[in-house]
Every structure is written in structure tokens, then in C-alpha cells.
Amino acid sequence: MAKNTAKVTVDGIEVEVPNGSNVLQACEAAGKEVPRFCYHERLTVAGNCRMCLVEIEKAPPKPWASCAYPVADGMVVHTDSPMVRAARRGVMEFLLINHPLDCPICDQGGECDLQDQAVGYGLDHSRYAENKRAVRDKNLGPLVKTTMTRCIHCTRCIRFSTEIAGVAELGATARGESMEVGTYVERALSSELSGNLIDICPVGALTSRPYAFVARPWELKKTDSVDVLDAVGTNIRVDSRGSEVLRVLPRLNEDVNEEWLADKGRFSIDGLKRRRLDSCWVRRAGKLQRSSWPDAFAAIEAKLMGLDGSRIGAVAGNLADAESMLALKDLMTALGSTSLDCRQDGAHADAAQRDFYTFNTSIAGIETASALLIIGSNPRHEAPLINARIRKRWLQTHMPIALIGPEANLTYDAERIGDGPEAIAALLRGRHRFADTLTKATKPMLILGQAALARPDGAAVLAACWKLAAATGMLSPEWHGFNVLQTAAARVGALDLGFLPGQGGKKLAGMLRGGVDVLWLLGADEFDTAAIGPDTFVIYQGSHGDRGAARADVILPAAAYTEKNGTYVNTEGRVQRGMLAVYPPGEAREDWKILRAFSAYVGCPLPYDDIDALRARLEQVNPVFARIDALPRFPASDRHGPAGDPDCMQADAFTPWIANYYQTDPISRASPTMAECTRVHAPATVQAAE
Amino acid sequence: MARQGAAPDSFSFDAESEARIAVIFAKYPAGQPASAMLPLLDLAQRQMGRVTGSAWVPIVAMDEIARRVGVAPIRVYEVATFYLMFNTSPVGKYHLQVCTTTPCWLRGSEEVVHACRRATGIKDWKETSADGMFTMTEVECLGACVNAPVLQVNDDFYEDMDAESTERLLAALKRGETPPPGSVKGRQTSAPEGGPATLTSLSFEPAE
Numbered sequence: 053m054a055k056n057t058a059k060v061t062v063d064g065i066e067v068e069v070p071n072g073s074n075v076l077q078a079c080e081a082a083g084k085e086v087p088r089f090c091y092h093e094r095l096t097v098a099g100n101c102r103m104c105l106v107e108i109e110k111a112p113p114k115p116w117a118s119c120a121y122p123v124a125d126g127m128v129v130h131t132d133s134p135m136v137r138a139a140r141r142g143v144m145e146f147l148l149i150n151h152p153l154d155c156p157i158c159d160q161g162g163e164c165d166l167q168d169q170a171v172g173y174g175l176d177h178s179r180y181a182e183n184k185r186a187v188r189d190k191n192l193g194p195l196v197k198t199t200m201t202r203c204i205h206c207t208r209c210i211r212f213s214t215e216i217a218g219v220a221e222l223g224a225t226a227r228g229e230s231m232e233v234g235t236y237v238e239r240a241l242s243s244e245l246s247g248n249l250i251d252i253c254p255v256g257a258l259t260s261r262p263y264a265f266v267a268r269p270w271e272l273k274k275t276d277s278v279d280v281l282d283a284v285g286t287n288i289r290v291d292s293r294g295s296e297v298l299r300v301l302p303r304l305n306e307d308v309n310e311e312w313l314a315d316k317g318r319f320s321i322d323g324l325k326r327r328r329l330d331s332c333w334v335r336r337a338g339k340l341q342r343s344s345w346p347d348a349f350a351a352i353e354a355k356l357m358g359l360d361g362s363r364i365g366a367v368a369g370n371l372a373d374a375e376s377m378l379a380l381k382d383l384m385t386a387l388g389s390t391s392l393d394c395r396q397d398g399a400h401a402d403a404a405q406r407d408f409y410t411f412n413t414s415i416a417g418i419e420t421a422s423a424l425l426i427i428g429s430n431p432r433h434e435a436p437l438i439n440a441r442i443r444k445r446w447l448q449t450h451m452p453i454a455l456i457g458p459e460a461n462l463t464y465d466a467e468r469i470g471d472g473p474e475a476i477a478a479l480l481r482g483r484h485r486f487a488d489t490l491t492k493a494t495k496p497m498l499i500l501g502q503a504a505l506a507r508p509d510g511a512a513v514l515a516a517c518w519k520l521a522a523a524t525g526m527l528s529p530e531w532h533g534f535n536v537l538q539t540a541a542a543r544v545g546a547l548d549l550g551f552l553p554g555q556g557g558k559k560l561a562g563m564l565r566g567g568v569d570v571l572w573l574l575g576a577d578e579f580d581t582a583a584i585g586p587d588t589f590v591i592y593q594g595s596h597g598d599r600g601a602a603r604a605d606v607i608l609p610a611a612a613y614t615e616k617n618g619t620y621v622n623t624e625g626r627v628q629r630g631m632l633a634v635y636p637p638g639e640a641r642e643d644w645k646i647l648r649a650f651s652a653y654v655g656c657p658l659p660y661d662d663i664d665a666l667r668a669r670l671e672q673v674n675p676v677f678a679r680i681d682a683l684p685r686f687p688a689s690d691r692h693g694p695a696g697d698p699d700c701m702q703a704d705a706f707t708p709w710i711a712n713y714y715q716t717d718p719i720s721r722a723s724p725t726m727a728e729c730t731r732v733h734a735p736a737t738v739q740a741a742e
Numbered sequence: 743m744a745r746q747g748a749a750p751d752s753f754s755f756d757a758e759s760e761a762r763i764a765v766i767f768a769k770y771p772a773g774q775p776a777s778a779m780l781p782l783l784d785l786a787q788r789q790m791g792r793v794t795g796s797a798w799v800p801i802v803a804m805d806e807i808a809r810r811v812g813v814a815p816i817r818v819y820e821v822a823t824f825y826l827m828f829n830t831s832p833v834g835k836y837h838l839q840v841c842t843t844t845p846c847w848l849r850g851s852e853e854v855v856h857a858c859r860r861a862t863g864i865k866d867w868k869e870t871s872a873d874g875m876f877t878m879t880e881v882e883c884l885g886a887c888v889n890a891p892v893l894q895v896n897d898d899f900y901e902d903m904d905a906e907s908t909e910r911l912l913a914a915l916k917r918g919e920t921p922p923p924g925s926v927k928g929r930q931t932s933a934p935e936g937g938p939a940t941l942t943s944l945s946f947e948p949a950e
């Protein structure tokens with residue numbers, strides 16, 4: 053049998069690397085640092101910066117670009133020979149011929165590959181005294197700021213946008229001394245992943261526009277957290293200074309986001325400083341008046357006094373953490389209410405089994421799928437990083453992908469085989485050839501979007517999709533191809549906690565129009581607040597003065613996701629924790645603490661005094677909360693489907709779920725950056741809002 | 743089609759070009775239409791020259807080519823700007839491409855440049871004369887060093903130029919004539935001036 057690894061000796065250290073690796077990877081395996089600019093492990097190899105030169109014995113005696121040289125068995129590599137050092141110094145001198153000496157005013161300063169490697173591998177002076185080349189800056193839209201004179205032409209941004217983001221808009225035009233990286237025709241980048249260009253740019257050519265001239269990296273406090281602006285659960289690092297969150301960067305997590313972050317999660321943070329609720333408000337004689345915590349609690353208590361539990365309802369918003377939802381549920385139970393709902397959109401969810409509402413294939417699992425059916429979803433807008441995974445898989449295998457729902461540019465080829473439930477019915481009856489494609493595929497999967505579930509026939513669609521999954525071999529002991537793509541970060545956690553109508557409880561629709569007398573909104577802004585009955589007493593507990601707060605009779609100011617320790621469950625069902633990066637503004641408090649304090653005020657204290665006790669209660673309610681960051685894969689052992697009659701599907705076509713990617717929640721609606729993106733990318737929405 | 747020099751709002755290949763496109767695509771393997779990008783750019787430039795009198799490739803034409811060959815527009819922009827033979831801005835009816843690389847320069851290309859400037863009123867490279875007739879571009883070696891200096895007008899090489907022959911050539915172009923390309927000193931290709939200097943005793947006439 054042929055050996056599929058190669059033995060390579062790097063500076064005397066012997067390593068085994070898989071065949072097909074390049075010399076640079078072998079050097080890394082040996083623990084040797086090789087400087088590089090153009091090479092990036094998630095992009096194709098360009099080999100144009102020449103910084104990764106090494107010496108290879110028995111190869112022709114010249115420095116070799118290690119990123120573009122495949123390993124061979126018995127290869128002997130030197131990364132620190134006199135020739136290599138001289139070659140790197142020469143390359144660095146060339147790279148700096150035209151690079152401006154503007155580090156003091158460059159936002160990349162302190163975290164710049166060129167800066168670091170010039171110190172590490174360069175000369176202390178240059179022999180080039182000629183004038184440096186100047187390049188006109190490009191307008192790439194509201195998110196990415198360009199200083200193209202600093203560009204060293206590594207082409208990472210071109211490869212990222214073409215390969216990963218799937219929007220080939222960046223390129224290198226002209227040549228030689230005149231070569232410029234840009235879009236040629238002036239346009240804003242139309243990708244939801246454009247912020248990642250800032251991270252992959254090794255120099256200060258592409259930097260963050262909202263973060264321009266704000267801070268230096270060494271001034272920032274770095275806190276690990278989880279993004280809540282979609283349901284992917286992207287691992288993020290929150291960089292803050294004092295009481296301000298200044299930027300958000302992705303953290304590496306191969307199973308969730310790799311090293312990317314979607315633009316909404318990265319750039320909405322200026323919304324954390326605007327329209328914030330920083331003190332309690334109580335409506336008196338029709339007007340909201342600033343008040344104190346005891347006054348606000350007194351107003352609520354006065355209303356609750358003597359009220360039957362069935363006249364009280366609670367709605368959890370899309371950004372809520374699991375701890376606060378559990379505290380609210382426990383409080384409602386103590387008050388005798390079973391009217392709980394976490395689905396402001398009215399999406400059907402069957403909480404009987406966890407795989408009825410999670411993304412069971414897992415995000416990393418997409419990379420093993422062999423056929424995909426997307427139903428009522430536009431993953432590019434609903435979960436850009438899941439879309440990037442699908443594209444990655446599609447690039448590897450060109451797996452067949454079909455779409456049922458409104459037309460969408462998904463960055464990969466998806467055959468549109470219908471626009472509503474009748475296409476699912478056709479697949480179920482085997483009337484469409486894509487049913488064959490799914491059946492023949494070894495690992496078929498389907499993604500069911502919220503647009504297909506948030507309809508009167510949601511239960512029927514869910515049941516039909518499960519039936520289709522069972523019929524086409526998506527459910528087997530080795531493979532689970534049934535996926536519900538959630539868009540709200542709180543949703544899976546809420547369903548895990550059973551934040552749903554209990555015995556005799558009302559759904560949100562039942563609570564509206566006078567269905568309850570007291571309505572507790574936990575950051576719930578995504579429904580039509582005008583439909584709340586005029587006599588319903590509304591308590592809004594949340595961070596932003598958005599739709600819910602405008603209707604509220606009492607406002608309890610709460611912390612946003614960067615200001616609390618919270619547990620979130622992403623669409624896969626992965627339990628992750630975010631840490632407190634900054635303290636909430638003014639009088640605002642962490643949500644669960646508000647609920648705990650109120651429960652004590654009304655004389656039925658919740659049985660937890662600190663977050664650890666609350667988390668123990670979380671585990672008690674649902675053991676999944678004991679497994680942080682891990683996602684044990686469960687095969688589809690129980691093929692018993694969700695409740696619902698597949699024959700009851702209606703004929704209406706699925707509608708787009710997200711009208712405007714950039715504004716979907718109170719934080720992004722408060723963000724000027726997201727407003728600017730909306731103006732640039734979705735002008736129709738702006739007009740509609742006006 | 744828009745008037746000469748203005749960027750058109752739209753571009754489509756005309757019937758004459760379409761006939762060529764079929765031939766071009768047939769040259770490349772099936773499923774690899776992107777190979778036809780360069781010939782299509784050339785075709786678009788020639789069509790613009792034929793129709794508007796200004797042989798250049800506007801962005802709308804590049805977009806159309808991207809659509810035809812199935813790539814993102816930026817990939818066509820990259821190629822079109824890489825090759826200097828494609829004009830990405832409007833040019834005059836006659837595109838004067840003066841070689842100023844070393845052999846031509848040693849043989850007096852500066853005189854040709856000055857003569858062009860005098861005759862057309864053009865001051866700088868890439869500039870178009872006021873009458874829209876001429877655009878002057880500095881080009882690198884055109885590969886006709888033996889007949890240096892060389893002045894390329896559109897597709898034709900005029901060789902062995904000097905100030906006087908340049909002015910004569912431009913005057914003829916202005917009159918609408920097209921003087922025969924090649925050496926203006928009457929050399930046969932790159933043969934010595936005034937006829938062969940060696941092997942003169944041999945007859946190359948075909949045997950009777």
C-alpha cells in the first residue's frame with residue numbers, strides 16, 4: 053500500500069505530513085515559523101508575496117516559496133539558513149519599496165503582519181530612495197475602509213471574496229507598477245462577509261471604517277463571547293475600552309464559524325450605544341416618566357395584585373439568554389401563568405423532540421453532505437456563515453442543491469424547483485426528479501427555513517419535510533440530514549427550556565387583542581405591538597428603546613448581550629456562553645437579576661441567588677445545558693415524526709424571511725452603520741420604512 | 743451607438759461580430775468558454791472602431807463579454823486592463839503607438855514623437871487631438887527593431903520613420919488616405935536599404 057504521508061526534515065526536526073501538503077505546512081508541523089503574507093490556510097495558494105522562502109536540499113539551489121512547493125518523502129528543509137535570511141531580507145525590502153511609512157496613523161498598527169515581519173525578518177533600512185507610488189483609495193462601501201497605497205498585492209482579499217464569500221467583485225486591474233486591487237467599477241461589496249476582508253488583509257490597506265482611528269489594539273480589553281444577531285452562534289471576541297464596546301472580532305471555532313464573522317455581528321455594535329434604556333420608565337397619565345426601580349416594581353405589583361394567572365402572559369425576544377428566559381418562566385409559573393411564548397414570528401415549533409427544531413447535520417457536518425434541499429430559506433441572509441459552509445461543500449463536490457422558495461442569489465448553483473409547499477408534496481410523491489437525486493445521494497440533507505414554518509400550515513410543512521427526510525434516506529443511524537435553520541439566537545434555548553404555552557396557556561396571538569391583562573416582554577420587539585389590546589398592561593424588559601418599549605407601560609432597563617454572562621444555544625443546539633465585556637449603562641441590570649429582584653419584591657423569591665445556582669437550575673430543567681461548547685451528534689434513531697398532517701399544506705408560496713439583512717433586531721436597528729448599509733444595499737427597504 | 747468618445751450605456755455585438763463569435767467559440771474546447779475572453783475583447787474593440795470610429799472597450803462591453811464567457815465581470819476587467827492593446831478609454835480614429843524602447847530611441851524615436859506632437863497638437867501621452875483624429879500612446883517594443891523607429895497606426899506598422907516621413911504620414915491620414923504600411927524608405931521587409939548588399943551576383947529568378 054502506498055504511504056500517504058511524507059517524512060520531511062525541517063531544521064533537523066523530522067515530521068510526518070500528509071502527501072499533498074506544502075512545505076510551509078510541514079514547517080509549521082515542525083514548529084518552525086515561516087513568515088508569509090499571501091498564504092492563508094483557507095484560501096487557494098497564490099505564491100506571489102515570496103515571503104515564505106526556504107531552502108530545500110537537493111532541489112535546484114535557490115530559495116523556494118514554501119507555500120507553493122509540495123512535500124516529498126525524504127525532503128530536507130532549512131528555514132533559517134544564511135541564504136533564507138538574505139532572501140527574506142531582500143523580499144521585505146522589495147515589499148517596502150512602495151509601502152508608505154505611515155504606521156503612526158495606520159489602524160493596522162500593532163496588529164500588522166507587515167510591521168511584525170519587517171521587524172522580525174527585514175533590514176533596518178532601505179536602499180530605495182525613489183518616490184513611493186501612490187494609489188487612489190477605493191470606495192468599497194460603508195464597512196471596509198481602504199488605503200490602497202498600503203496594499204502589498206498579496207491578493208488575499210481577491211481570493212476571499214471569490215472563493216469564500218462567493219461574490220467575485222474584487223480583482224487586480226492593470227499590471228506591474230500600475231497594478232491596483234479594487235472593484236474597477238465603483239461599487240460597495242455586496243457580501244454579508246465583507247468584514248472578514250479586514251481580518252485577512254495582512255497590512256493596513258483594508259481596515260474597518262466604523263473603527264477608523266478609534267483605538268490601538270493594546271488598549272483593548274478582550275472578552276470571549278457569542279454573537280447573537282443570528283442563530284449561528286458565531287464565537288466572537290469583544291474588544292472594549294472602559295465602558296464602550298469598540299469592535300467585535302471572530303474567534304476560531306472550526307465547528308461553527310471557522311474564523312469568519314458575518315457583517316451584522318461585526319458592525320452592529322455601534323447600536324449598543326444608541327437608543328439604550330438606562331433607567332426605569334413608568335407610564336403615568338399616558339406619558340412615560342423616568343422612575344426608580346422600586347417605583348417601577350410597585351407599578352407592576354399594583355397591576356398584578358389579585359390578577360388571575362391566566363390573565364398574565366410573557367414573551368421572550370430573539371436575543372434573550374437562556375438564564376433570563378428560565379427566570380422569566382419560573383416567575384410566570386410562580387404567578388400562576390402558563391401563557392409563555394418565544395415565537396414572536398408565530399413559527400411553528402414542535403418541542404417534543406429536539407431534532408424537530410435544530411440543525412441536526414451540524415454546521416461542520418455540511419462538509420460531508422452530498423445533496424441539499426433548501427426549503428423556505430435564504431441562508432445567505434438568515435445565516436451567512438452556514439451559507440459559506442454550503443458554498444465550501446459545493447466548491448469541493450458540486451453537490452446538487454435545490455431550492456423551494458423565493459428566488460435568491462445564494463453564491464452557489466441552486467436549482468429552483470418550486471416556490472411553495474406543492475413542490476414538497478411533489479417530492480414526497482416522487483413526482484420530481486430531485487427526489488431521486490436525494491435518494492441516491494449517500495448523505496442527503498434538507499434545510500427548513502423559518503419562512504416555511506411561520507405560516508398557518510407550519511405544522512403540516514414540518515411534518516411533510518420530516519416525512520420527506522425519512523423517505524429520502526436523510527434519517528439513518530449514521531446520518532441526520534433534517535435541519536431547521538433558526539434565525540433567532542434565543543430560539544433553540546427557549547424551546548429547550550419549554551418557553552411555550554403550557555397547560556391552558558395562550559400563544560402570542562392569543563395574548564394579543566386583550567387576551568391577557570398583563571404582558572411581560574423580555575426584549576420582544578419583532579411583532580406588531582399595535583395588536584396588543586389597549587387595556588393590556590405591558591412590561592418591557594430589554595436593552596433598547598424599540599417597538600416594545602414604545603408600547604410599554606413599565607420599562608425595565610436591561611443589559612445587552614455584551615453586558616452580561618449569558619448562555620445561548622445556536623441553531624445546531626450547541627450550548628455556548630458569552631462573558632460580560634462591559635457593564636450595562638445607567639440603571640440597567642442583567643435580565644435574570646431583574647426578574648429575581650422582582651420575584652422577591654412580590655414575595656415569591658426565585659430559588660437562586662447567583663448565576664451558578666441559576667445555571668444549576670438550567671441543567672435541572674434540561675440536561676443539554678450541562679454540555680457547554682460540545683455538540684454530541686445524535687443519529688436519527690427515532691424516526692417518529694413531529695405532529696402535523698402533511699396533507700394539510702396550503703398552496704401559498706413561501707415568502708422571503710428577512711427583508712433587509714442589515715436590520716433585524718433592536719441592536720442592528722439602532723446602529724448607524726447598519727442604517728448606512730441598508731441605504732446602500734437595500735434602498736427599497738428604506739423607502740418602505742419612510 | 744453613442745457618439746465617438748462617450749461611454750455607451752449599452753453594448754451588444756452586431757451581426758458582423760456575431761458571425762465571428764461563432765468561429766471564435768468553435769476554436770476552444772467545449773465547456774471552456776472563458777478561453778474566448780481575449781478574442782472577444784479584441785472583437786469588441788474592433789466593432790467599436792468600426793461603428794463609432796473609436797476603437798476601445800467600454801465597461802458595458804466587458805460586462806457583455808463576461809456574460810458570454812460565463813465569468814464575473816471583474817475577471818474581464820482584470821484581463822482587459824492587463825493587456826495594453828485593449829484601450830479602456832476612448833481613442834481617436836487613428837491610434838498612434840510610438841515605440842520608444844531602446845533600439846527605436848537610439849534610431850531617433852524622439853524625433854517621431856516630436857513630429858507627431860507638432861502635426862496633431864497633442865501634448866501628452868494618452869491624449870486625443872482636438873479634432874478627434876489622433877490619440878498618441880507610448881508603447882514598449884513592438885518587435886520591429888530592425889526597422890526602427892516604428893510607429894504603429896491602428897493595426898499597421900510604419901517603419902524607418904523620421905520627422906519628415908512622420909509628418910507626411912499624418913498629413914495623408916488627415917486627408918483620409920491610408921499609405922501602404924511597412925518601411926517608408928522602401929526597404930523590402932528588413933532587407934538593406936536600396937536593395938540587397940550581399941549575394942548580388944546570384945540570380946533568384948525562377949529557372950526558365
